[in-house]
Amino acid sequence: MPSIDRRALIGAASLALAGSAARAAPEPSAPPAGPAAARDVTRTLARYVVDARFEDLPEPVRREGTRTFLNWVGVAIGGSHHETLDVAVAALQPFSGPPQAGLFGRSERFDIMNAAFLNGVSSHIFDYDDTHLKTVIHPAGPVASAILALAEMRPVSGRDFLNALVLGVETECRIGNAVYPNHYDVGWHITGTAGVFGAAAAAGRLMGLTEQQMVWALGLAASQPVGLRESFGSMNKSFNPGRAATNGLFAAILASKNYTSSDGMIEAKRGWANTISTKQDYREITEGLGSRYEAALNTYKPFACGIVMHPAIDAAVQLRNENRLTPDQIRRVDLKVHPLVLELTGKTAPRSGLEGKFSIYHAVAVALVEGAGGEKQFSDRAVRDPVIAALRGKVVPTVTPGVKPEQVEMTITLADGRTLSRQIEHAVGSVENPMTDADLERKFVDLAEGILPDAQIRRVMALCWDIANLKDAGDVARAGVQV
Numbered sequence: 373m374p375s376i377d378r379r380a381l382i383g384a385a386s387l388a389l390a391g392s393a394a395r396a397a398p399e400p401s402a403p404p405a406g407p408a409a410a411r412d413v414t415r416t417l418a419r420y421v422v423d424a425r426f427e428d429l430p431e432p433v434r435r436e437g438t439r440t441f442l443n444w445v446g447v448a449i450g451g452s453h454h455e456t457l458d459v460a461v462a463a464l465q466p467f468s469g470p471p472q473a474g475l476f477g478r479s480e481r482f483d484i485m486n487a488a489f490l491n492g493v494s495s496h497i498f499d500y501d502d503t504h505l506k507t508v509i510h511p512a513g514p515v516a517s518a519i520l521a522l523a524e525m526r527p528v529s530g531r532d533f534l535n536a537l538v539l540g541v542e543t544e545c546r547i548g549n550a551v552y553p554n555h556y557d558v559g560w561h562i563t564g565t566a567g568v569f570g571a572a573a574a575a576g577r578l579m580g581l582t583e584q585q586m587v588w589a590l591g592l593a594a595s596q597p598v599g600l601r602e603s604f605g606s607m608n609k610s611f612n613p614g615r616a617a618t619n620g621l622f623a624a625i626l627a628s629k630n631y632t633s634s635d636g637m638i639e640a641k642r643g644w645a646n647t648i649s650t651k652q653d654y655r656e657i658t659e660g661l662g663s664r665y666e667a668a669l670n671t672y673k674p675f676a677c678g679i680v681m682h683p684a685i686d687a688a689v690q691l692r693n694e695n696r697l698t699p700d701q702i703r704r705v706d707l708k709v710h711p712l713v714l715e716l717t718g719k720t721a722p723r724s725g726l727e728g729k730f731s732i733y734h735a736v737a738v739a740l741v742e743g744a745g746g747e748k749q750f751s752d753r754a755v756r757d758p759v760i761a762a763l764r765g766k767v768v769p770t771v772t773p774g775v776k777p778e779q780v781e782m783t784i785t786l787a788d789g790r791t792l793s794r795q796i797e798h799a800v801g802s803v804e805n806p807m808t809d810a811d812l813e814r815k816f817v818d819l820a821e822g823i824l825p826d827a828q829i830r831r832v833m834a835l836c837w838d839i840a841n842l843k844d845a846g847d848v849a850r851a852g853v854q855v
Contacts, residue, residue, distance in 0.1 A: 412636075413636070413654045413658055414591065414639060415587050415635060416657075416661070417590065418587040418590055422581065422586050424535070429535065430665070432668060433667055434534065434840065436667060436668050437537050439672070439809070440512050440667070440670050440672075441512070441516060441534070441839055442812055442836040443512065443812055444495055444502065444513065445476065445516075445832060446812070446816035446820060447496075448495040449477040449816075449832075450500070450747060450823070451493075451494040451496070451610075453478070456493065456607045456610055457475075457494050460490055460614075461478070461480055464482070464486050464489075465482075467486075468483050469485075470483055472524060473487035473521040473525060473849065474849055474850065475487060475494070475853065477820070477852065477854060479855070485521075485622065486618075488517045488520075488571075488621050489614040491516075491614075492517035492613045492617040496610040496614070497610045498747050499609075499677075499729075502670050503671050503679075504548070504670055504671075505669070505671055505802075506666075506669065507545060507548035507566070509562050509566055511540075511545060511563075512537075513613030514563065514564070514568060514570050514613050514617045515567070515571050515574045516537060518540075518571035518617040519533060519536050520533075522575055522578055523578070523849065524849050527844050528844070528846065529842065529844070530838070530840050530841055531840050534839050535577070537574060538665075539574060540570035541570055543569050543570045543574075544570030545666035547638065549656035550651075550655075551653075554649050556601075558649075560599060560600065560601065561598075561603065561609070561612045563616065564612035564613060564615060564616045565597040565599055568593045568596050568619045570616075571623075572592065572593035572627075573620075575589075579625070580628075585628060587635050588626075588627040588630075589627035591637035592623035592633050593623045594638055594644035595633070596619040596620075596622075598615045598616055599612030599613075599616070638654075671802060672806075673801055674801040674811060675745035676745065677717075677728075677750055684707055684736050684739075684780045684782065686796050695792060699740065699741055699763050701786050702766060702785075702787070704784070705767045706782070706783045706785070707736065707780055708770055708780065709770065709772065710775050710779070713732055713771075714769060716730065717735070718730075718731075718732065719734075721764070722734050725752045725754065726750075727755065728755040731764075733765075734750075734754075737767055744818075746819070747819065748818065778799065816829070820832075823854070824852070831851055832851050832852045
């Protein structure tokens with residue numbers, strides 16, 4: 373699915389994170405990290421992944437890992453019957469190996485390599501998955517896709533699965549921090565290029581790799597960066613997290629049989645970081661392991677569109693619900709916005725659901741009419757709805773100095789002359805205003821409805837919430853297929 377320019381979104385996302393500036397790219401005059409910072413980076417990370425125990429994870433980190441997993445399963449089910457996945461399934465099915473693992477929301481079974489790829493693709497199709505806002509990495513796609521496929525082939529306890537998921541997310545986000553934003557700015561899709569490390573680390577942990585084998589797994593992952601931003605706007609975009617899942621799993625399997633690599637593939641002079649980025653801050657990878665958790669900063673999109681429109685949708689939904697507004701009551705909707713809003717989402721008359729994702733006019737109108745901003749609100753049906761189309765013409769966004777990318781000021785003028793106002797500082801879904809568990813469940817149901825029966829949806833959600841207590845994590849995958 374096409375996406376709005378990610379570099380532009382970075383400013384909005386980063387500003388929404390308190391304290392993230394401390395880990396931003398250094399100014400040109402700042403000295404580089406010294407040689408000591410680049411010593412044994414790959415091995416230090418490998419040792420941590422091999423040794424870190426579930427018992428060592430703070431409860432809030434375990435909880436966020438569970439929420440990450442629930443959100444990922446929901447978006448993977450939601451994308452399971454999109455044309456993108458239909459094409460991929462048809463293309464790969466004749467070449468699949470043994471039917472070792474299933475696909476969420478579908479009945480086909482594939483070998484674990486292809487299953488990991490296809491579930492990774494499905495989870496990213498709507499651009500509705502989790503987001504580590506500091507790097508714009510979508511962490512769960514590469515990691516969860518790889519290890520859930522593995523868990524179907526060789527039983528894994530839910531406790532071990534959740535530990536591996538958190539360690540995988542931690543690995544990819546820390547590596548992403550080390551090269552962001554320079555690596556991203558030149559055109560790499562960081563979800564794929566960093567995600568492969570997360571998939572390798574998580575799969576390797578479940579396979580019981582030794583420290584040396586984990587070093588090799590990370591090295592083999594470094595040899596498989598995937599994803600260019602030029603692919604945004606095509607099926608290729610969701611290919612990237614899917615392929616990162618497969619590549620990471622591939623790396624771990626090879627390393628488990630002692631397929632070797634360099635011991636410094638992340639930090640060496642001709643290694644991953646120096647080859648694909650002009651910024652390398654290895655402290656982001658090694659410092660605070662086991663005490664500072666990037667996995668705890670994961671966020672979840674409440675709306676199926678670009679981040680810059682989220683504050684306006686949030687304001688519209690709040691005012692609609694609080695005042696029981698109907699479209700005929702609304703004379704005009706004024707928005708004070710940051711310049712990025714019109715620059716990235718200024719389509720006044722979208723013709724398709726996809727174009728609606730790039731229209732602040734549609735986003736506000738559909739939120740006021742339907743009280744939501746999910747995938748159904750960015751469909752062809754919603755864009756062509758005459759009531760929504762008429763209300764789009766009453767939305768008036770104005771670029772206003774002082775309004776930050778994560779903010780909006782909305783004023784609705786009613787037909788009787790009254791006005792309603794709402795200012796949003798941090799939209800729902802941000803780190804400062806995270807989605808609640810109930811929000812995540814509503815999102816899950818909205819995505820899965822029409823694909824799985826209601827009872828099955830509830831069963832899958834219950835298993836996700838209880839992942840840490842399951843005897844067999846593969847039960848989640850088996851529960852989420854079409855029968």
